[in-house]
Amino acid sequence: MHYSDKLIAKIENPRCAGFFTPEETRGLRLVIGKEEKVVAFYWLIDEEDGRIADAKFQAYGPAALIGAAEAACELLIHKNYDQARRISAELIEHQVGGFPESMGRCLNQVLAAIEHAADQCSDIPFDEVYTETPMASKIESTGSYPGWSLLSKEEKLKVIEEVIQSEIRPYIELDAGGVKIIDLKGSELLIAYQGSCTTCYSATGATLSAIQEILKAKVSSDLVVVPDLSQLQIPSHQGENLS
Amino acid sequence: MTFYVATSKADGLAQIALSYYIEVVRSSGRNHFLTTQEIPLLEELGCVKKMLPQQQITRPVLEELIQPRISLVSLPWADPFTGVIHPVHDLAELCLAKGIVLHIDVTDVLGCLDFRFEDLGCDFASFEHGVWTQRKLRSFHPGLFPMTLLERAWDQIDFMTTEVARLREEFENFFPEAEVVGRNLERVPHITAMKFPGVHPEALAFLLRRRGIEIQENGEAVSFKIRDGGMKDIVKNCVQKLQAISYAL
Numbered sequence: 001m002h003y004s005d006k007l008i009a010k011i012e013n014p015r016c017a018g019f020f021t022p023e024e025t026r027g028l029r030l031v032i033g034k035e036e037k038v039v040a041f042y043w044l045i046d047e048e049d050g051r052i053a054d055a056k057f058q059a060y061g062p063a064a065l066i067g068a069a070e071a072a073c074e075l076l077i078h079k080n081y082d083q084a085r086r087i088s089a090e091l092i093e094h095q096v097g098g099f100p101e102s103m104g105r106c107l108n109q110v111l112a113a114i115e116h117a118a119d120q121c122s123d124i125p126f127d128e129v130y131t132e133t134p135m136a137s138k139i140e141s142t143g144s145y146p147g148w149s150l151l152s153k154e155e156k157l158k159v160i161e162e163v164i165q166s167e168i169r170p171y172i173e174l175d176a177g178g179v180k181i182i183d184l185k186g187s188e189l190l191i192a193y194q195g196s197c198t199t200c201y202s203a204t205g206a207t208l209s210a211i212q213e214i215l216k217a218k219v220s221s222d223l224v225v226v227p228d229l230s231q232l233q234i235p236s237h238q239g240e241n242l243s
Numbered sequence: 244m245t246f247y248v249a250t251s252k253a254d255g256l257a258q259i260a261l262s263y264y265i266e267v268v269r270s271s272g273r274n275h276f277l278t279t280q281e282i283p284l285l286e287e288l289g290c291v292k293k294m295l296p297q298q299q300i301t302r303p304v305l306e307e308l309i310q311p312r313i314s315l316v317s318l319p320w321a322d323p324f325t326g327v328i329h330p331v332h333d334l335a336e337l338c339l340a341k342g343i344v345l346h347i348d349v350t351d352v353l354g355c356l357d358f359r360f361e362d363l364g365c366d367f368a369s370f371e372h373g374v375w376t377q378r379k380l381r382s383f384h385p386g387l388f389p390m391t392l393l394e395r396a397w398d399q400i401d402f403m404t405t406e407v408a409r410l411r412e413e414f415e416n417f418f419p420e421a422e423v424v425g426r427n428l429e430r431v432p433h434i435t436a437m438k439f440p441g442v443h444p445e446a447l448a449f450l451l452r453r454r455g456i457e458i459q460e461n462g463e464a465v466s467f468k469i470r471d472g473g474m475k476d477i478v479k480n481c482v483q484k485l486q487a488i489s490y491a492l
């Protein structure tokens with residue numbers, strides 16, 4: 001069974017393993033979400049905005065379960081419980097650099113425990129307009145796509161679509177958002193936001209910047225990403241609407 | 244003592260399977276067999292496999308499992324996972340009385356138990372690269388050739404076994420909180436199967452394999468083959484690591 005280096009590192013050195021003592025809660029709500037006697041998540045929730053200030057886990061299961069729970073905790077911290085619900089198996093899989101197919105049940109157990117925790121937070125209000133990009137700030141550059149300049153437009157669009165699908169959408173979907181490609185004109189990539197992204201401040205800021213950085217790092221450093229502003233409904237700082 | 248050399252354990256098993264099929268199944272039509280391990284050739288030949296439970300196979304246990312169409316029982320003398328020794332002489336008596344072919348794999352008891360193959364009462368005995376039989380061998384592969392074991396080799400094995408038995412006891416006592424599977428049963432000295440509270444066997448196996456310690460696990464316990472006294476600290480370290488994050492404690 002193949003385990004990625006990232007998954008092995010999380011199994012060997014889980015930083016989020018453990019639980020919180022009553023003294024550690026410091027005015028935050030302690031929520032425990034569990035799935036049978038297999039995995040439990042401990043969240044410290046800020047009752048002001050529903051954000052998970054800190055998260056830990058305990059697990060009794062195969063090594064892959066420990067890795068999946070650790071990856072989930074990394075994704076959970078600083079998200080609100082509504083975003084936590086949107087964590088998917090694909091996102092955890094991406095976070096650990098691939099997950100053994102035969103261990104898929106571990107991902108389901110982790111997601112069930114998260115769901116159980118989130119269910120206990122429904123009385124806490126949360127901000128539905130997200131202002132931070134959920135994408136990883138560290139982008140590992142793999143260099144330009146081999147032979148990029150020689151590819152046809154269709155081939156280039158296919159490559160970009162693959163990168164967006166694996167590196168960008170899983171994170172944006174965490175915020176109930178979406179992104180699709182409209183066109184590629186030279187090195188200018190026109191994209192359209194969907195879902196929550198159309199009302200999010202960061203759609204023209206941090207999220208756009210992250211998308212551009214990822215595509216520059218993984219596809220071509222010449223790419224410039226341009227969002228279709230006609231779809232956006234973001235109130236300006238003066239209270240105006242961009243659309 | 245004469246044995247027949249096979250290229251591997253699987254090859255030896257295939258030779259036994261073929262001999263059994265030709266000499267027993269074809270003439271009697273009884274094609275069901277009880278086993279602890281896969282015997283692919285027999286299934287390819289249309290025989291029906293019934294698995295023996297993972298526990299000590301005593302005469303009453305086997306008696307309960309034997310049905311009219313069973314014509315072969317194949318099991319190791321010592322369970323390779325727990326080290327528990329099956330009372331094969333009792334089983335041989337039962338099989339003889341019921342006209343059932345008995346195959347015993349003696350790999351894990353070689354050098355641990357003092358025995359003569361002729362006294363086992365079974366039809367076939369096998370070990371890594373070797374097969375012993377008191378049948379006619381007419382179905383055996385012509386490439387098999389005989390070999391002998393030196394008395395001095397047996398003496399050396401005997402000495403090493405005594406030392407290994409001491410190391411296993413030391414190893415088991417190092418983990419007083421662990422449950423040793425079959426502790427009160429007769430076991431071969433170099434194998435121990437243990438359950439550690441709050442530790443999932445697969446997770447422990449994963450950590451230990453990464454540290455160069457090869458162990459088996461069956462979802463409930465982990466099985467160690469004791470070779471020297473050097474691994475107990477590494478095992479303890481991994482057990483403690485998993486207990487620290489365990490949700491089962």
